[in-house]
Amino acid sequence: MAKSFRDKLFALAHNYWWCWQPDVTSIFRDLDAAKWRELDHNPVLLLESLTEDLLEQRARESVLHSRVNYAYRRCEEYLHDKNTWGALNAGILGQKPVAYFSAEFGIHESLPNYSGGLGVLAGDHLKSASDLGVPLVAVGLLYNEGYFSQQIDEDGWQREIYDPVSNHRLPIQKAKGLDGKDVIVKVDTRTGSIHAQAWQVNVGRVRLFLLDTNIEQNTPEDRRLTARLYGGDVRIRIRQEVILGIGGVRALAQMGIVPNVVHMNEGHSAFATLELIRQRMNDDGMSFPDAMRETTEMCVFTTHTPVPAGHDRFGYDMIDEHLGPTADQLGIGTVGLIGLGRVNVADPNEPFTMTVLAFKCSRRANGVSALHGMVSRRMWTGLWPNKAEHEIPIGHITNGVHLGTWLAPQLAEVYNRVLPPDWKQRSGEADTWKNFESISSGEFWEAHEALKQRLIGMVRRRMITRAQRLNHDKKELIELESLLNPEALTIGFARRFAPYKRADLVLKDVAQLAGIVADSERPVQLIFAGKSHPADDFGKGILQRIFKMSQDPAFKGKVVLVENYDMNLARHLVQGVDVWLNNPRRPLEASGTSGQKVVLNGGLNCSILDGWWAEAYDGLNGFAIGNGRIHSNQEIQDERDAKALMKVLQEEVIPLFYDRDEHGQPHNWIKHMKRSVRTLGWRFNSDRQVMDYVMKGYIPAAGGEYCEMDRFH
Structure with a gap:
């Protein structure tokens, strides 16, 4: 017996395949965008909240019937496809x-x-x-x-x-x-x-x-x-x-x-x-x-x-x-x-x-x-x-990281123009990405700028929600509506607030950082997010220190700490930042994957040579903090790394980002973006990892x- 429209929606909702299929995700969002966001993108809750009549009404308004039929058919074909890499290469695992x-x-x-x-x-x-x-x-x-x-x-x-x-x-x-x-x-x-x-x-x-x-x-x-x-x-x-x-x-x-x-x-x-x-x-x-x-x-x-x-x-x-x-x-x-x-x-x-x-x-x-x-x-x-x-x-x-989950759909459309037709199925192979640097610089940059705008919009919403919970006055709520500058170099730092990850390393020289973010000609802003383990008061103290700095007049509006880091916020961050900052105490970062997600979306990494970045950095696909050497004294190491961080920001990252042509495009920066995607997109990819x-x-x-x-x- 053929499935009804509602049955097909519930079938799609009960297989998380939908969460890395942008066209299926958009079906749920189009049913009720506000409720979709309110329910943490849970399709079961969304569908249960809609009566048969209301569901049919939304389907007619958004012309969803054909889209649902197509999505359901694609899902069924995917689930029953026998011509896969695993079928050809892992037959010994077939029955067991x-x-x-x-x-x-x-x-x-x-x-x-x-x-x-x-x-x-x-x-x-x-x-x-x-x-x-x-x-x-x-x-x-x-x-x-x-x-x-x-x-x-x-x-x-x-x-x-x-x-x-x-x-x-x-x-x-x-x-x-x-x-x-x-x-x-x-x-x-x-x-x-x-x-x-x-x-x-x-x-x-x-x-x-x-x-x-x-x-x-x-x-x-x-x-x-x-x-x-x-x-x-x-x-x-x-x-x-x-x-x-x-x-x-x-x-x-x-x-x-x-x-x-x-x-x-x-x-x-x-x-x-x-x-x-x-x-x-x-x-x-x-x-x-x-x-x-x-x-x-x-x-x-x-x-x-x-x-x-x-x-x-x-x-x-x-x-x-x-x-x-x-x-x-x-x-x-x-x-x-x-x-x-x-x-x-x-x-x-x-x-x-x-x-x-x-x-x-x-x-x-x-x-x-x-x-x-x-x-x-x-x-x-x-x-x-x-x-x-x-x-x-x-x-x-x-x-590695999963391309379908972490690559912004807007960028995937741009990549379609230069990569092979089956590039998503072969994203873990080096040959797939060989022509990537022929991508249109203007189109690549415009897509990136749009994703940065989207990130800033989400940060504003989350900050307003927090302010409302804490009963802040209307003046502050209005100010938060214009928080962050879409034109500024935007640096992201988001991960667990474990002490060895040194979220506060950038604060070692507060006066120097204040000078960097106060530069009206070359503005810089930082977005922080992350949780500390409930029993880790030291980690909570680092988080609190960053929050208090964000409230200081010298940094207010230019340094932001966003609460409740989760996969949704992570997607927006890795897809929208210009630079991803990672400064653990080497060699304590076993691998790290957040920066790999940034790579897929054209962001550049600025990192200690630890974990995956120690084998990824080639001098032209991002930035290195320090030279990878470790001092026997931890305090000296932290001091040395903090100075190296400021040096690379001031002498490499900021000048390269603001080196613009007459149309406002940072061509050399975009070259680094292209090289980062081409050289790292396949290597630090979970398809390659699983293979x-x-x-x-x-x-x-x-x-x-x-x-x-x-x-x-």
């Missing part, structure tokens, strides 16, 4: 897919299941796996209150707001097992069982399964286990990770999904390896050593954290309470299990570390940039005491081709 585990997934702002870069990276990985047709399913947790909504009070202090989200109001549905019943898993601990229900999120061709403990089988305490992302103490953390790893593998088994490869995105999901070993012992009668060897062969591990403090660690009692029953089933006891999570197995004072377990149970492991791979080999030499540092089996696959994982990790782990040194290069 990759299972990709992550503690967070940033698919879209309507599904607040992410806190920052790690989750958005995971979301982009799924989207590219879908576009490429790579057989992959994903497993995570469903956070009923998400991370948090950020409010900045009158004094500039961050306040966290947790708003419960009803699952039935999201574009998700309950996962079903082979028996047709809801998938509910149980994990035993020494002090009782924890239960979780699986929900299914469709991300194009990829199924994402999210586990939710807010069900009646659990105690009140355990019902809140999946309430918040990164919001609890160490006990909540280990219980979340038990559900993610052990519960996740069991949920897949209930659905009849037998993975060929398990990819752990960070150590949070490392307990999955223990359940895989247990299943092999039970199903195939293997001994523990044999089952562990077989499991290790099929596991791929990506580490993201370049500092020891960033890895989850648990004491003996915590491990025994939560993993004791598993240890007994494995026949190794708690002492034996804890040894799997220690560098020095015999050291009773060394805690259990999730990253160590993941390394020991994975044949293939990688960092997320070339520099991070080197840092990781140095950090974990103790796990391979008989190997030289360069022989440590930790390689790297540098992160690398398939060829260097997934296929070898599934028993395919040999991977040299069993290490990613």
Whole structure:
């Protein structure tokens, strides 16, 4: 039976494929633009808010019937297309897919299941796996209150707001097992069982399964286990990770999904390896050593954290309470299990570390940039005491970003004129971009300027909304309507306000910065956004310092701090800024992906030579802060980097931006923009990233081709 107009809309709404299809997104927006924005771009809520009659009226007014029919047909063709890159290159994964585990997934702002870069990276990985047709399913947790909504009070202090989200109001549905019943898993601990229900999120061709403990089988305490992302103490953390790893593998088994490869995105999901070993012992009668060897062969591990403090660690009692029953089933006891999570197995004072377990149970492991791979080999030499540092089996696959999600549709139309007809399907290949620099400079610049105007409009709206919440007077509301100068060099800084990211580095010399932003001939303005972890008062203090500077008469209207950084604000920022500022304390930025999103949209990076930028910068595709050297004294390093930042702004960035011809176009700046897109757009692209994982990790782990040194290069 043919689907009705409304049924087709709901079908589109329940597959997040729509969120990287501008023409489909525009259908939802055209139904009711104001409500679409008010509902955080949630298509299910939007459709439920419209009666049959009102929906039909809007459809007639906006001529939507043919557009919906076309979108639905395109979606169906996409979902059932067998002629994909994955079908040609990853056939070994066809019947037994990759299972990709992550503690967070940033698919879209309507599904607040992410806190920052790690989750958005995971979301982009799924989207590219879908576009490429790579057989992959994903497993995570469903956070009923998400991370948090950020409010900045009158004094500039961050306040966290947790708003419960009803699952039935999201574009998700309950996962079903082979028996047709809801998938509910149980994990035993020494002090009782924890239960979780699986929900299914469709991300194009990829199924994402999210586990939710807010069900009646659990105690009140355990019902809140999946309430918040990164919001609890160490006990909540280990219980979340038990559900993610052990519960996740069991949920897949209930659905009849037998993975060929398990990819752990960070150590949070490392307990999955223990359940895989247990299943092999039970199903195939293997001994523990044999089952562990077989499991290790099929596991791929990506580490993201370049500092020891960033890895989850648990004491003996915590491990025994939560993993004791598993240890007994494995026949190794708690002492034996804890040894799997220690560098020095015999050291009773060394805690259990999730990253160590993941390394020991994975044949293939990688960092997320070339520099991070080197840092990781140095950090974990103790796990391979008989190997030289360069022989440590930790390689790297540098992160990338999803073109369909982050490239502005307006620019995509411009790119269509110079790139091959199938360029979006081959965006992760260098040859696709070879003619990019023939793009019309005028058209490229005009599109960029329009996106900057759009960004400024959004910043104004968000600042007005905050001012209204705080009951500011009408005069200030009127002033905010003209906040920021569309003609000024606009620098963006948006990321987690972790201390090592040094959001306040630009404030080291306030007088010098004041002189820069006060220049009426060459105006400069800065837009800041980002959240600090709820428990990080030091990070909140940095945020507050930037806010107070933005209120200083010398900086007011030229330095802006926008509250509640999310994927929607991120899109506007990376698509609209002229320059993206990134100044972490090298080498603590494992990769970073925000600047890669800016690249796709023609913005230029001004960054410390850390993470991805250390392998991307060529002298003509952006700007480098400093020379990449590290001082042993942190204070001296910060001082040196702050001076280098001011130097590059004053001597390179600002002069190049304001070097204009008689028509007001900065031709040399545009040359840098073109070179940045051509040289970096394919390299730091999640299609290229996923293809690398398939060829260097997934296929070898599934028993395919040999991977040299069993290490990613």
